[in-house]
Amino acid sequence: MSRQFRRSTRGSSVLLGSVLLIGLVVVVAAAVGAVAFDAAESSPTPTRPTALSLAVSGDTLSLTHEGGAPLDVKSLAIRISVGGEPLAYQPPVPFFSASGFRPGPTGPFNAAADSRWTAGETATLELAGTNDPDIEPGATVTVRVFDGETPVAALEASAS
Known part of the structure; x- marks a missing residue:
């Protein structure tokens, strides 16, 4: 058994x-x-495309929101280079006074403005003499806009 x-x-x-x-x-x-x-x-769901444009006049950079989804300026990062060389001081957006830039940017880059950047609005900022390299007439200025780590736009313009 x-x-x-x-x-x-x-x-x-x-x-x-x-x-x-x-x-x-x-x-x-x-x-x-x-x-x-x-x-x-x-x-995250992908956002709708956003169209931006860049104009450079002297030391003043103007970025215009041409169309698409509104952007929250508080989550943006702006990286500027002149002739392929990054600026010594990059703009923190939004801001009122920052190293390397003249105080009082206009539009949504100003800390006192509405943080929503919508179609038709232009944001401007002006480089101070303490930033390097200088923007010479004819120089190619490149502005890269990021929403967090996500690229939103890469813009180029010749300085006038």
């Missing part, structure tokens, strides 16, 4: 182990699927 008991114990151990292994695989697959669906739902 003991031989029959051992044979039946062995068979049930293999069967029980197989059922537990399959159950574990099903539970892990369900957990991975739930995490994947949750991550897919929480990823």
Whole structure:
């Protein structure tokens, strides 16, 4: 009788182990699927395209929102280079007074203005003599606009 008991114990151990292994695989697959669906739902939706333009007159840069989605200036970063060389001081937007720039930018770049930059609005800022390199007539000025880490626009204009 003991031989029959051992044979039946062995068979049930293999069967029980197989059922537990399959159950574990099903539970892990369900957990991975739930995490994947949750991550897919929480990823940010792409924003609508935004059109910006740049004009450079002397040391004054004017950026105009030509159309598209409004931008929250508080989340923007502006990076300016002249002739391929980045400015020594980059503008923190919005601001009123900042190193390398004359006080009082206009439009949404001014800290006292509405932080929503909408179509038709122009934001201007002026480089101070303490910033380097200087903007010489004919120099190519490049302005890159980022919303957080996401590029919004890369603009180029020749200084007049």
